[in-house]
Amino acid sequence: MRQYFARKLAIYLVTFFVAVTIDWMIPRFMPGDPVQGMVSRMSLEPEAANRMMGFFLGAFGLDKPIWEQYLNFWVALAHGDLGISVWQFPTPVLNIILSAVPYTLALLIPAILLSWVAGNQFGAWVARRKRLDNTVLPVGYILTATPYMWLGILIAWGLGSVLRVLPLSGAFNYSMSPTLTWEFFLSVYTHWLMPFLSLFLVMFGGWAIGMRNMIIYELESDYAHWLEALGAPQSLVRRYAFRNAVLPQVTGLALSLGVVVAGALVTEVVFSYPGLGYLVLQAIQNEDYFLLQGIFLFVIIGVLVANFLIDIAYVVVDPRTRVGMQGRA
Amino acid sequence: MSLQVNDLRVYYRTLAGDVRALDGVTFSIAEGEIMGLAGESGCGKSTLGKALTHFDSRMRYVGGDVVLDDEPLPIMDSDAMDEFRFWSVSIIPQYAMSAMNPTRKIGKMIADLLESRGEDAAAMRPEIERRIELVGLQRDVLDRYPIELSGGMKQRVVMVIATLLNPSLLIADEITSALDVSTQKAVAETLIEFRDRQLVRTMIVITHDMSILAQVADTITVMYAGKLAEKAATDVIIGAPKHPYTRLLISSLPEVGVRYADKRLTGIPGNPPQLLDPPLGCRFQARCPLADAQCREEPPFVEVEPAHFVACWKVS
Numbered sequence: 001m002r003q004y005f006a007r008k009l010a011i012y013l014v015t016f017f018v019a020v021t022i023d024w025m026i027p028r029f030m031p032g033d034p035v036q037g038m039v040s041r042m043s044l045e046p047e048a049a050n051r052m053m054g055f056f057l058g059a060f061g062l063d064k065p066i067w068e069q070y071l072n073f074w075v076a077l078a079h080g081d082l083g084i085s086v087w088q089f090p091t092p093v094l095n096i097i098l099s100a101v102p103y104t105l106a107l108l109i110p111a112i113l114l115s116w117v118a119g120n121q122f123g124a125w126v127a128r129r130k131r132l133d134n135t136v137l138p139v140g141y142i143l144t145a146t147p148y149m150w151l152g153i154l155i156a157w158g159l160g161s162v163l164r165v166l167p168l169s170g171a172f173n174y175s176m177s178p179t180l181t182w183e184f185f186l187s188v189y190t191h192w193l194m195p196f197l198s199l200f201l202v203m204f205g206g207w208a209i210g211m212r213n214m215i216i217y218e219l220e221s222d223y224a225h226w227l228e229a230l231g232a233p234q235s236l237v238r239r240y241a242f243r244n245a246v247l248p249q250v251t252g253l254a255l256s257l258g259v260v261v262a263g264a265l266v267t268e269v270v271f272s273y274p275g276l277g278y279l280v281l282q283a284i285q286n287e288d289y290f291l292l293q294g295i296f297l298f299v300i301i302g303v304l305v306a307n308f309l310i311d312i313a314y315v316v317v318d319p320r321t322r323v324g325m326q327g328r329a
Numbered sequence: 330m331s332l333q334v335n336d337l338r339v340y341y342r343t344l345a346g347d348v349r350a351l352d353g354v355t356f357s358i359a360e361g362e363i364m365g366l367a368g369e370s371g372c373g374k375s376t377l378g379k380a381l382t383h384f385d386s387r388m389r390y391v392g393g394d395v396v397l398d399d400e401p402l403p404i405m406d407s408d409a410m411d412e413f414r415f416w417s418v419s420i421i422p423q424y425a426m427s428a429m430n431p432t433r434k435i436g437k438m439i440a441d442l443l444e445s446r447g448e449d450a451a452a453m454r455p456e457i458e459r460r461i462e463l464v465g466l467q468r469d470v471l472d473r474y475p476i477e478l479s480g481g482m483k484q485r486v487v488m489v490i491a492t493l494l495n496p497s498l499l500i501a502d503e504i505t506s507a508l509d510v511s512t513q514k515a516v517a518e519t520l521i522e523f524r525d526r527q528l529v530r531t532m533i534v535i536t537h538d539m540s541i542l543a544q545v546a547d548t549i550t551v552m553y554a555g556k557l558a559e560k561a562a563t564d565v566i567i568g569a570p571k572h573p574y575t576r577l578l579i580s581s582l583p584e585v586g587v588r589y590a591d592k593r594l595t596g597i598p599g600n601p602p603q604l605l606d607p608p609l610g611c612r613f614q615a616r617c618p619l620a621d622a623q624c625r626e627e628p629p630f631v632e633v634e635p636a637h638f639v640a641c642w643k644v645s
Contacts (some may be wrong), residue, residue, distance in 0.1 A: 235445070240432075306365070
């Protein structure tokens with residue numbers, strides 16, 4: 001058991017190292033120069049502009065050789081220092097990200113978990129019930145094939161623009177400031193509902209279809225047939241089938257996490273929801289390397305941690321992985 | 330008579346039409362009898378086993394009736410069959426290696442199954458342990474997952490589960506085909522022990538392996554292309570078969586003490602007919618050395634000698 005987790009942990013550390021290195025490389029090898037852009041926006045005299053350039057390059061540590069920048073990056077990272085934002089100079093990147101993370105988590109975690117649970121239940125329920133399978137399932141296919149932002153736009157148009165029941169953008173009413181009042185929480189909730197729905201529905205369709213197919217596969221397996229031959233009621237057969245069909249769905253959950261983060265990005269942009277995804281857009285538009293790099297770092301950490309947790313969950317739910325770990329079969 | 334099957338017809342639905350896997354099968358099994366059911370692949374022997382327990386989704390009941398212990402067995406009605414399954418009729422499936430839920434401990438799975446059938450699993454625990462030991466396993470297999478067992482162990486656990494409620498009729502479908510020869514013998518002996526201890530009253534042992542039947546069966550029924558060819562006591566089928574197919578089948582088996590360097594083993598030339606659109610009359614006629622014009626008509630399955638049934642015009 002310990003050996004298994006030690007090996008897993010080593011793999012995750014290597015992945016982390018490689019991913020962070022790529023994360024560091026991407027903005028630096030991208031075309032465009034953020035410092036130059038910032039200075040030219042100030043429209044200074046050439047002499048003053050040169051001085052400003054020198055100041056900023058020094059401030060961001062961009063005047064050093066590339067290998068030294070890379071080492072400094074790791075040293076700073078070890079101290080929890082992600083650099084200073086170019087866009088909101090001189091706010092530290094970490095502060096900007098930390099103020100956006102709660103919004104993304106509040107959107108993603110309920111959407112991922114609820115859609116996973118509800119989609120699995122629904123798919124299992126639909127499987128092998130002919131009429132439902134023929135009517136409800138196509139809806140699942142349409143939902144899962146819908147791009148997140150397109151569904152987001154549809155929902156925004158329907159609920160926000162035509163029916164005017166929900167607000168279109170932001171995390172809470174722009175005229176409010178965060179306070180501990182019911183009014184404020186209600187505003188947060190109504191602003192949260194539409195981006196949540198658009199993420200939830202797309203993911204829900206995918207899980208439901210996957211589960212339906214897995215359940216049908218399990219119901220055709222040998223153990224299910226034998227239980228039926230011994231007269232076991234459908235409730236028992238389906239209970240076993242569900243438990244076994246959920247296992248690949250757990251893996252699917254781990255695999256989809258990375259994609260879901262990207263889905264949240266476009267959804268947040270559609271609803272101007274101030275989470276990490278919206279921040280990515282701001283960072284790109286303002287050529288803010290350090291911010292972009294910092295956000296990606298958070299995404300990397302998030303995906304790796306989530307995958308590690310799912311590895312642990314898998315050991316708990318599937319006895320076969322446990323046997324493999326102990327080296328007996 | 331413990332089990333009577335009368336003119337049973339079960340077809341498989343396919344896109345090309347009905348495949349007549351069981352086409353008018355009539356036989357009976359006496360109380361305490363172990364009947365061997367032999368025949369080559371695709372002759373319908375497993376279909377017969379499934380027809381008596383649980384139809385798969387492609388099987389279609391066409392006709393015939395089954396009586397078990399003087400009570401009609403509603404094989405065509407799956408819901409009504411549930412009352413008989415496990416209590417009266419049970420099956421050790423062909424796929425014993427994968428018959429148990431891989432993610433549930435064996436003991437828990439048995440308890441789930443018993444409770445779903447309204448039995449008190451906790452009260453039966455000592456009996457389950459006793460029977461696990463009866464087949465030569467440690468009782469701690471109940472706390473293990475199926476993957477932790479070898480093939481022979483799984484086979485024996487499945488035998489214990491299938492017979493737990495002392496069914497009148499047990500169908501053992503190819504239970505030795507995945508095992509090595511020494512395990513085969515142990516499994517065959519367990520079958521006889523189950524019958525002798527009256528855990529099971531009658532048995533149908535389905536196999537293509539005549540040597541297993543010679544060890545366990547009281548009578549052997551030979552099937553050919555969806556129909557019964559011959560039924561008689563084991564020593565009669567092995568020693569003095571009457572149906573031309575049985576004779577060729579037995580003569581193509583190796584014999585102890587004969588050196589096949591001197592005498593070449595022969596098979597039966599030709600292949601069984603397609604069951605999608607079988608020929609009229611005797612289904613063995615195309616491969617039969619005795620066939621003539623009369624064989625275009627269907628031979629009845631008649632008792633030519635006491636307890637010896639044959640479906641052939643050339644016998645009797």
